[in-house]
Structures are given as C-alpha cells and as structure tokens.
Amino acid sequence: MQNMEHKTPLANNHISVDCVVIGFDGEQLKVLLIKRVGEEQGEIFHDMKLPGSLIYMDEDLDEAAQRVLNELTGLKNVNLMQFKAFGSKNRTKDPKDIHWLERAMQSRVERIVTIAYLSLVKIDRALSRNLADFEAYWVALQDIKALAFDHNLIIKEALVYIRQYVEINPSALFDLLPRxxxxxxxxxxxxxxxxxxxxxxxxxxxxxxxxxxxxxxxKQQGVAHRAARYYRFDKKIYNKVRR
Incomplete structure (x- = not known):
C-alpha cells in the first residue's frame, strides 16, 4: 500500500523529503525500505527505496517527512531530525526513476533536491505491526541492494551522521535498544x-x-549460554552527569 495520491498542489517539483529510519534488532542494524513498482520500456520492474515524496503547498518540511512515514509505512509520531540536503545534478539521471516519480506524483519532474531526515527506533512488534500492509520492510544494512535515486548514498551519509551525533549525544544509542x-x-x-x-x-x-x-x-532466562545480566538506561542520571 503506497498512497501517493494527493489533492493539495505540490509546493515545488524540485524539492522532496526522504526518511532514513534505522533500527536495531539485537544483532543487526536495519533500514526501513519500501517496495517500488514501475514500468520501463514496457517491462515491469521492482526495487526498493527510502520512504520519500515531493512536498505539498500546505506543509513545511517537517510535516512532509511525518506525512511520508505515515502514508508509506503507517508509522506515526516518529522522532525525525534533518541531517543533510542532497542536490547532485545526477540524482535523477536514471530515466526509470523519473518516469516512476512522474506517474506517482502526476506531475512533471526534473532535477530534485531532497532534504534527508533520520530516525533511530526500537524494532519491536508494536512498531512493525502493519509494515507488511504498506509493503515496507526492515532490511539489514549488509543486505541492501541498489536502491532508487541516490538512496544508497543517503543511507551511507546517515551512518556518518549517526557516528558524529552519538559522540555529542551518547543517549541517542539507547533509542535503538529495548528497555x-x-x-x-x-x-x-x-x-x-x-x-x-x-x-x-x-x-x-x-x-x-x-x-x-x-x-x-x-538476568536472561531460557538461554543455552550463561545467562547475562540486564541493564537499563537512566535518563535522569544521564541528564545530571551531562550538565
């Protein structure tokens, strides 16, 4: 389910938002991707992409990013932060990317600058409950193939940003871990x-x-190996020692 229909006119055919949602399942880092179906030279193609969209006239960038996640993955109230703009002239060099986007948005599209957003989340049942209905999937970083547009580059830059961000805000890592x-x-x-x-x-x-x-x-229960102790992150202590 990818609801790309809209009644509000586009704010600009050259500005979009893309969302990099990264989760941790205890063993691997995973990225939330959506399935894209299109047609090129009479042949149907299937590939994956980040959740993204051109922005509408009645919304600002942050609102557009939240809308994208809700419409394309079903996620609501996810904390998103802008981390970089991507404006290479080669972002839309692949004709199939343009054809797909023009059909999806019902508008002519040329060069596009995208504002990338990042979210670090816990992968749990509540978060992932309805993803399959939207054809949205958690894909391990090492299993990600060639994506649409420059989305592989956007993910790579997101990881660079995370390393820098964690140095300043170590608490961000605990957003990826269970309680x-x-x-x-x-x-x-x-x-x-x-x-x-x-x-x-x-x-x-x-x-x-x-x-x-x-x-x-x-401690852990029902494990074949020696049971490990559990820990928890204390936000109050963190705020106190980080002052």
Whole structure:
C-alpha cells in the first residue's frame, strides 16, 4: 500500500523529503525500505527505496517527512531530525526513476533536491505491526541492494551522521535498544555503528564508567549460554552527569 495520491498542489517539483529510519534488532542494524513498482520500456520492474515524496503547498518540511512515514509505512509520531540536503545534478539521471516519480506524483519532474531526515527506533512488534500492509520492510544494512535515486548514498551519509551525533549525544544509542538490554547487545550496537570490533573486557570497563547504564538484578532466562545480566538506561542520571 503506497498512497501517493494527493489533492493539495505540490509546493515545488524540485524539492522532496526522504526518511532514513534505522533500527536495531539485537544483532543487526536495519533500514526501513519500501517496495517500488514501475514500468520501463514496457517491462515491469521492482526495487526498493527510502520512504520519500515531493512536498505539498500546505506543509513545511517537517510535516512532509511525518506525512511520508505515515502514508508509506503507517508509522506515526516518529522522532525525525534533518541531517543533510542532497542536490547532485545526477540524482535523477536514471530515466526509470523519473518516469516512476512522474506517474506517482502526476506531475512533471526534473532535477530534485531532497532534504534527508533520520530516525533511530526500537524494532519491536508494536512498531512493525502493519509494515507488511504498506509493503515496507526492515532490511539489514549488509543486505541492501541498489536502491532508487541516490538512496544508497543517503543511507551511507546517515551512518556518518549517526557516528558524529552519538559522540555529542551518547543517549541517542539507547533509542535503538529495548528497555532492558545486555552488555553484549550494547557492545554489538557500538561495533555496528563504528564498523570495528571492540574488546569485551575493555567494553565492560567502559560500561562501568557510564553512570547512566544501570545494572539490574534480573538476568536472561531460557538461554543455552550463561545467562547475562540486564541493564537499563537512566535518563535522569544521564541528564545530571551531562550538565
């Protein structure tokens, strides 16, 4: 389900928004992509893209980004932040991208500048409940193939931005984790974000220095390996020590 129909006129045929929604399932970083169906030279093609759209006359950029996620994935009230604009003259060099967009938006399209938004979310049942109805799917980073437009580049730049953002706002990482998590999950997340292995002993020392990562009495249950202790992120302690 991709509801691209609209009654409000487009604000500009050259401005769009694209949303990079990144989640963590405990083992892999995943990106939310939608299926695109089009026709090129009489042949039907299927590929994937980021949720995105040209903007309408009656909405600002932030509203457009929220609308895109709701219309194309069913997600509501997701925290989004602008992270970069993409305006290369080669963004729309592939004819099939243009043909698909013109049919979807019922408007002539030429060069497009897109404003990219980023969201870090927990992948859980509530969030993913209706995604299949919208033909929206979580795809692991290493499994992403060639996407429409320059969406592979946008995802790559999103990861660069996340690394920079986490250095300033470490709490952002915990938006990707469940309410209670293991040290292994947190270490895996760090390894994926920074694309390098981290020594287990050194990481446990790092956790011990994070006052806002609070150990719980609770441990894993029903696991084949040694049960790991759970931790939680304490926002109040974080705000206090970060002042």
């Amino acid at each position: 209670k998590f293991t040290a292994s999950q947190l270490r895996t997340l760090y390894e994926l974000i920074y694309s390098k292995p981290i020594d287990v002993r050194n990481f446990h020392k790092k956790i011990a220095m994070m006052e806002y990562v609070v150990p719980l009495e609770e």
